[in-house]
Amino acid sequence: MASIGYCFTKEFWGQRYATEAVKAVVSFGFQELGLHRIFATCHPENIASARVMQKIGMQQEGYLREHHCIKGEWRDSWLYAILEHEWRSVNVIHN
Numbered sequence: 448m449a450s451i452g453y454c455f456t457k458e459f460w461g462q463r464y465a466t467e468a469v470k471a472v473v474s475f476g477f478q479e480l481g482l483h484r485i486f487a488t489c490h491p492e493n494i495a496s497a498r499v500m501q502k503i504g505m506q507q508e509g510y511l512r513e514h515h516c517i518k519g520e521w522r523d524s525w526l527y528a529i530l531e532h533e534w535r536s537v538n539v540i541h542n
Contacts, residue, residue: 448484449476453499465499473503474538477531486528488515500527504537 451472453465469487476482488511489496497507505527513521529537 448486449480449482451476451485451487453496460495465496466502469499470503473529473534477534483531484528485534486526488524488526491523491525497525497527503529504533505529506533 451469453468455465473485476485485505486508487500487505489500491510501507506529507525508528509526511524511526513523515522515524
Protein backbone atom coordinates (compact mmCIF):
# COMPACT_ATOMS: atom_id res chain seq x y z
CA MET A 448 0.00 0.00 0.00
CA ALA A 449 1.17 3.56 -0.68
CA SER A 450 -0.07 7.11 -0.59
CA ILE A 451 0.53 9.77 -3.22
CA GLY A 452 0.36 13.54 -3.17
CA TYR A 453 0.92 16.38 -5.58
CA CYS A 454 1.01 20.16 -5.65
CA PHE A 455 1.27 22.44 -8.68
CA THR A 456 1.56 26.22 -8.82
CA LYS A 457 -1.40 28.08 -10.33
CA GLU A 458 0.35 28.70 -13.63
CA PHE A 459 0.20 24.93 -14.32
CA TRP A 460 -3.40 24.31 -13.22
CA GLY A 461 -5.85 23.04 -15.82
CA GLN A 462 -3.19 21.74 -18.20
CA ARG A 463 -3.57 18.01 -17.36
CA TYR A 464 -0.09 17.83 -15.77
CA ALA A 465 -1.50 16.52 -12.48
CA THR A 466 -3.64 13.89 -14.20
CA GLU A 467 -0.74 12.63 -16.31
CA ALA A 468 1.67 12.64 -13.35
CA VAL A 469 -0.75 10.76 -11.09
CA LYS A 470 -1.45 8.23 -13.86
CA ALA A 471 2.28 7.57 -14.23
CA VAL A 472 2.89 7.24 -10.49
CA VAL A 473 -0.08 4.91 -10.00
CA SER A 474 0.98 2.79 -12.98
CA PHE A 475 4.48 2.54 -11.57
CA GLY A 476 3.11 1.58 -8.16
CA PHE A 477 1.00 -1.25 -9.50
CA GLN A 478 3.22 -2.49 -12.34
CA GLU A 479 6.71 -2.07 -10.90
CA LEU A 480 6.23 -2.12 -7.14
CA GLY A 481 3.43 -4.69 -7.02
CA LEU A 482 1.23 -2.57 -4.76
CA HIS A 483 -2.31 -3.63 -3.88
CA ARG A 484 -3.75 -0.22 -2.95
CA ILE A 485 -2.86 3.44 -3.54
CA PHE A 486 -4.62 6.29 -1.77
CA ALA A 487 -4.59 10.08 -1.67
CA THR A 488 -6.40 12.90 0.08
CA CYS A 489 -7.52 16.39 -0.89
CA HIS A 490 -9.12 19.38 0.75
CA PRO A 491 -12.94 19.20 0.35
CA GLU A 492 -12.95 22.52 -1.53
CA ASN A 493 -10.27 21.40 -3.99
CA ILE A 494 -12.61 20.14 -6.69
CA ALA A 495 -9.85 20.04 -9.32
CA SER A 496 -7.73 17.67 -7.23
CA ALA A 497 -10.74 15.44 -6.57
CA ARG A 498 -11.39 15.33 -10.33
CA VAL A 499 -7.80 14.24 -10.98
CA MET A 500 -8.26 11.29 -8.65
CA GLN A 501 -11.63 10.41 -10.16
CA LYS A 502 -10.24 10.58 -13.71
CA ILE A 503 -7.64 7.93 -12.97
CA GLY A 504 -10.23 5.63 -11.39
CA MET A 505 -9.89 6.36 -7.70
CA GLN A 506 -13.04 6.09 -5.62
CA GLN A 507 -14.00 8.37 -2.77
CA GLU A 508 -13.88 6.30 0.40
CA GLY A 509 -14.45 8.74 3.19
CA TYR A 510 -14.17 12.07 4.89
CA LEU A 511 -11.31 12.58 7.34
CA ARG A 512 -12.08 15.19 9.97
CA GLU A 513 -9.28 17.50 11.10
CA HIS A 514 -6.58 15.03 10.16
CA HIS A 515 -4.12 17.42 8.50
CA CYS A 516 -2.56 20.49 10.14
CA ILE A 517 -1.46 23.31 7.85
CA LYS A 518 0.05 26.47 9.36
CA GLY A 519 -1.45 25.64 12.75
CA GLU A 520 -4.96 25.04 11.39
CA TRP A 521 -6.55 21.59 11.37
CA ARG A 522 -8.21 20.72 8.08
CA ASP A 523 -10.57 18.06 6.81
CA SER A 524 -9.87 15.93 3.74
CA TRP A 525 -11.59 13.62 1.31
CA LEU A 526 -10.00 10.17 1.07
CA TYR A 527 -9.70 8.52 -2.35
CA ALA A 528 -8.19 5.14 -3.24
CA ILE A 529 -7.78 2.65 -6.04
CA LEU A 530 -7.04 -1.07 -5.84
CA GLU A 531 -4.77 -2.85 -8.27
CA HIS A 532 -7.58 -4.90 -9.84
CA GLU A 533 -9.70 -1.75 -10.29
CA TRP A 534 -6.78 0.00 -11.98
CA ARG A 535 -6.29 -2.96 -14.33
CA SER A 536 -9.95 -2.96 -15.38
CA VAL A 537 -9.91 0.83 -15.98
CA ASN A 538 -6.73 0.56 -18.04
CA VAL A 539 -8.05 -2.32 -20.13
CA ILE A 540 -11.09 -0.20 -21.03
CA HIS A 541 -9.12 3.00 -21.82
CA ASN A 542 -6.12 1.51 -23.62
